[in-house]
Amino acid sequence: MANRLSASLLIVFLVLAGGTKIRDVEGAAPCSESLGLCGKDCEARCSARHPGQSGVQGSCDYSITPSLCTCYYDCQQPPEPPQKQCTGGAGLCSVKCQNDCCNANCASKYKQGTGFCNMLPRTWLCQCQYACG
Secondary structure (H helix, E strand, C coil): CHHHHHHHHHHHHHHHHHCCEECCCCCCCCEEEEEEECCCCHHHHHHHHCCCCCCCEEEEECCCCCCEEEEEECCCCCCCCCCCEEEEEEEECCCCCCHHHHHHHHHHHCCCCEEEEEEECCEEEEEEEEECC
């Protein structure tokens, strides 16, 4: 029993760590990738991973334990993962430096930076969002 559980956990780990992908060859099946453990949202996770693509279908494989979710889709370049957004600051906003000024300060301080004035109790901060990591 312990060996079977260990083997199942190893399979799950390898699938999650590897994220297997199969590329389409002329006349072959569509591409696929593992989305980890199956759940009620397998189809939704697959659709979210490949928005706007045709032939997208999430499918659970219940022949193994634990069951795994596989996403099938028409082969194209996989979507780029969304770029991580970080936050920072560019000082204080004022009557002389409002949203446009704050936005310009953030753009000069951070790569792809944008900014806005955020009114907090007793403080009017220039907050920035920028692409990071």
